[in-house]
Amino acid sequence: MAKRIDVKDLNLFYGKFHAVQQVSLSVPPRNVTAFIGPSGCGKSTVLRSLNRMHEVAPGARVEGTVQLDGEDIYASTVDPVQVRRTIGMVFQRPNPFPTMSIRDNVVAGLKLAGVKNKKQLDEVAERSLRGANLWNEVKDRMDRPGGGLSGGQQQRLCIARAIAVQPDVLLMDEPCSALDPISTLAIEDLITELKKDYTIVIVTHNMQQAARVSDQTAFFNLLGVGQPGQLIEVDDTEKIFSNPTQKATEDYISGRFG
Amino acid sequence: MSTDTADLSRLATPPTFQSVSTARKAKNLTATVLVGLAFLIAVVPLVWVLYTVVQRGFPVVLNADWWQKSLSGLLSRQTGGGVYHAIYGTLVQGLVCGLISVPIGLFVAVYLVEYGGRSRLSKATTFMVDILTGVPSIVAALFVYSLWITTFGFGRSGFAVSLALVLLMVPVIVRTTEEMLKIVPDELREASYALGIPKWKTIVKIVIPTALSGILTGVMLALARVMGETAPVLVLAAYAPYINYNLFDGPMASLPLLMTSERNNPTEAGFDRIWGAAITLVLIITLFNLLATVISRWLAPKTK
Numbered sequence: 001m002a003k004r005i006d007v008k009d010l011n012l013f014y015g016k017f018h019a020v021q022q023v024s025l026s027v028p029p030r031n032v033t034a035f036i037g038p039s040g041c042g043k044s045t046v047l048r049s050l051n052r053m054h055e056v057a058p059g060a061r062v063e064g065t066v067q068l069d070g071e072d073i074y075a076s077t078v079d080p081v082q083v084r085r086t087i088g089m090v091f092q093r094p095n096p097f098p099t100m101s102i103r104d105n106v107v108a109g110l111k112l113a114g115v116k117n118k119k120q121l122d123e124v125a126e127r128s129l130r131g132a133n134l135w136n137e138v139k140d141r142m143d144r145p146g147g148g149l150s151g152g153q154q155q156r157l158c159i160a161r162a163i164a165v166q167p168d169v170l171l172m173d174e175p176c177s178a179l180d181p182i183s184t185l186a187i188e189d190l191i192t193e194l195k196k197d198y199t200i201v202i203v204t205h206n207m208q209q210a211a212r213v214s215d216q217t218a219f220f221n222l223l224g225v226g227q228p229g230q231l232i233e234v235d236d237t238e239k240i241f242s243n244p245t246q247k248a249t250e251d252y253i254s255g256r257f258g
Numbered sequence: 259m260s261t262d263t264a265d266l267s268r269l270a271t272p273p274t275f276q277s278v279s280t281a282r283k284a285k286n287l288t289a290t291v292l293v294g295l296a297f298l299i300a301v302v303p304l305v306w307v308l309y310t311v312v313q314r315g316f317p318v319v320l321n322a323d324w325w326q327k328s329l330s331g332l333l334s335r336q337t338g339g340g341v342y343h344a345i346y347g348t349l350v351q352g353l354v355c356g357l358i359s360v361p362i363g364l365f366v367a368v369y370l371v372e373y374g375g376r377s378r379l380s381k382a383t384t385f386m387v388d389i390l391t392g393v394p395s396i397v398a399a400l401f402v403y404s405l406w407i408t409t410f411g412f413g414r415s416g417f418a419v420s421l422a423l424v425l426l427m428v429p430v431i432v433r434t435t436e437e438m439l440k441i442v443p444d445e446l447r448e449a450s451y452a453l454g455i456p457k458w459k460t461i462v463k464i465v466i467p468t469a470l471s472g473i474l475t476g477v478m479l480a481l482a483r484v485m486g487e488t489a490p491v492l493v494l495a496a497y498a499p500y501i502n503y504n505l506f507d508g509p510m511a512s513l514p515l516l517m518t519s520e521r522n523n524p525t526e527a528g529f530d531r532i533w534g535a536a537i538t539l540v541l542i543i544t545l546f547n548l549l550a551t552v553i554s555r556w557l558a559p560k561t562k
């Protein structure tokens with residue numbers, strides 16, 4: 001569990017549009033890395049390229065390498081389905097499967113992969129829901145539809161679903177942007193908790209959140225409209241927020257633009 | 259010279275708010291009347307048709323024989339007998355048509371939404387489906403006649419009718435299924451991919467179940483629709499007043515066919531048979547619509 005990610009010379013395209021250019025960074029295991037930057041700078045695109053979700057969009061293309069513990073996930077022999085199983089993802093808007101109960105939502109990944117053993121599935125469901133700090137709230141209504149939970153609960157349900165397949169890395173794309181402050185706090189606590197077992201990369205628009213939860217921060221920016229986004233700098237969160245090397249980072253963090 | 263200076267120095271302006279102008283009241287009244295009239299014009303014929311069918315047909319179908327017997331051996335002026343043979347024909351022709359159409363329509367729609375993208379094949383298919391949706395049923399019937407009967411040499415039969423109905427039903431199913439699959443949010447597909455679930459399994463286990471209630475409603479409505487089609491049964495099946503269980507051979511009755519053939523029967527009995535068959539068809543189609551509602555309620559994603 002918990003592997004390191006090394007990104008080298010990553011260029012991302014949507015059709016002819018060059019979305020992100022020349023990104024290189026490393027994410028150590030059991031560490032939270034935050035991607036910050038103005039809208040449209042490509043941070044979500046980079047995140048989605050880390051588990052080969054980028055190529056799901058029509059016309060999307062990837063150049064460069066992304067290595068998981070030294071293994072290139074874009075090698076021609078690699079099955080993208082296995083990559084996504086190893087590198088889980090939580091999305092901006094909570095998206096539980098509407099036809100499934102809470103329990104079935106959590107174990108969907110295993111169930112659809114062919115695990116039938118009811119006892120094992122129940123165990124995984126409980127463990128994952130405990131891991132996502134949701135067990136106590138839903139343990140009496142596991143057979144109720146997942147869509148009936150509140151927004152914050154739904155998002156924790158999605159996190160439980162993502163960790164139920166026991167990935168090595170967890171990617172989070174603005175997981176709190178649709179949530180109220182209390183749910184946000186619950187998720188942030190959870191991220192700190194999950195850090196013990198997982199490598200986490202989180203995209204956030206909320207700089208306080210980046211400062212609170214992450215060990216390492218990467219700042220992305222774009223030079224102008226229609227220009228590709230790029231990685232400006234990546235360093236320890238403390239350093240980025242107190243003494244960044246680049247002027248653009250300092251301007252962004254101090255709220256002078258973006 | 260005290261408190262009133264402010265009031266006195268204000269300009270004489272009209273008040274900000276006034277009552278509704280006469281012109282607007284008149285426009286509102288005209289629009290209300292027009293909308294009400296349009297509603298009446300639309301509803302009156304509907305109620306009238308329903309009333310006539312129920313009034314003339316209902317006494318006929320109250321007889322238990324109506325549902326259990328055929329018209330076999332009865333003279334055209336004899337009352338009694340029933341339309342079991344025609345109900346059987348309508349249901350079997352419709353259901354066989356459904357059995358063939360649903361898989362084809364479903365697969366085409368899945369291709370168009372999940373795999374086709376903007377490829378040339380998918381554009382061409384969408385275009386063809388659009389054209390097929392507008393094909394009159396008589397054209398479908400004549401096409402099947404020339405292919406199945408003239409070219410392949412099979413006889414006229416209930417199955418030929420089913421084939422013509424397939425031509426009419428497939429485009430409708432493709433259309434409704436396509437719309438239903440399109441409104442399944444991409445977030446669900448992505449959530450599934452992110453769990454390491456392959457694309458085909460995502461479609462089978464996540465996308466289709468989410469859209470299933472709408473798809474089934476569409477199928478039921480399409481089925482109700484084709485069961486009332488008259489042109490295919492007129493062209494492709496000979497009428498039989500007796501029960502023919504064999505879909506592939508021999509004359510076979512159906513409700514629309516029974517009605518058109520009894521129109522040549524000027525007696526009281528013929529009159530009763532037409533109205534009875536009409537209300538029977540309306541009842542069957544209503545039943546299918548109700549079934550569609552129940553199924554879609556039952557399958558729709560729940561939040562409670």
